Amino acid sequence: QSALTQPASVSGSPGQSITISCTGTSSDVGGYNYVSWYQQHPGKAPKLMIYDVTNRPSGVSNRFSGSKSGNTASLTISGLQAEDEADYYCSSYTSSSTLVFGGGTKVTVL
Amino acid sequence: QVQLQESGPGLVKPSGTLSLTCAVSGGSISSSNWWSWVRQPPGKGLEWIGEIYHSGSTNYNPSLKSRVTISVDKSKNQFSLKLSSVTAADTAVYYCARRLGAYPPVYGMDVWGQGTTVTVSS
Numbered sequence: 001q002s003a004l005t006q007p008a009s010v011s012g013s014p015g016q017s018i019t020i021s022c023t024g025t026s027s028d029v030g031g032y033n034y035v036s037w038y039q040q041h042p043g044k045a046p047k048l049m050i051y052d053v054t055n056r057p058s059g060v061s062n063r064f065s066g067s068k069s070g071n072t073a074s075l076t077i078s079g080l081q082a083e084d085e086a087d088y089y090c091s092s093y094t095s096s097s098t099l100v101f102g103g104g105t106k107v108t109v110l
Numbered sequence: 111q112v113q114l115q116e117s118g119p120g121l122v123k124p125s126g127t128l129s130l131t132c133a134v135s136g137g138s139i140s141s142s143n144w145w146s147w148v149r150q151p152p153g154k155g156l157e158w159i160g161e162i163y164h165s166g167s168t169n170y171n172p173s174l175k176s177r178v179t180i181s182v183d184k185s186k187n188q189f190s191l192k193l194s195s196v197t198a199a200d201t202a203v204y205y206c207a208r209r210l211g212a213y214p215p216v217y218g219m220d221v222w223g224q225g226t227t228v229t230v231s232s
Contacts, residue, residue, distance in 0.1 A: 001173070032217075036217055036218040038219075045224055093215075101148075
């Protein structure tokens with residue numbers, strides 16, 4: 001299975017909104033509403049931010065939102081804050097009953 | 111509050127077998143969740159290794175399937191990973207994690223261990 005495609009980096013100024021894309025195929029992202037997003041700070045374990053495309057776990061800020069169109073899922077961070085600077089990974093269920101991650105996106109707050 | 115804790119050798123010789131255990135506390139491994147292993151090579155991204163349900167059902171990453179075994183020990187409330195024929199490319203931080211829901215399925219890993227570093231070297 002091939003890794004999902006994410007931009008290597010995205011940046012924005014405090015208060016702005018940014019969007020991270022995650023492109024797959026009809027066998028993963030496009031075929032199921034099973035995309036999740038993770039935030040990872042250096043040296044820390046990943047943290048679940050979005051599951052099943054649009055759902056936020058309890059305790060995750062509503063500044064984080066997820067969506068999907070066709071084979072591409074997106075994570076939008078609104079009102080960007082310094083603490084949002086981290087690596088972000090998408091993940092999707094696949095037609096082989098497996099999971100696949102994206103390559104990761106480094107978010108920089110300018 | 112469910113917590114996960116990985117344990118196992120931090121150094122494995124090439125061609126050997128990597129063995130790790132994930133202890134589940136604050137909850138039951140027999141709950142309606144799948145239990146996963148994810149790894150991250152130094153400076154690289156996340157790679158899903160596989161998952162297990164308390165019934166023993168498993169799903170594995172096709173690229174690792176021939177070398178991976180994930181098992182569950184309900185009596186000890188833990189699950190384990192074995193990766194055989196390791197090479198330097200298997201050097202990584204290994205995480206165990208809980209997937210939110212089994213039936214109906216929910217795809218998101220909401221609880222993670224802190225990770226354990228495994229180095230493959232002679």
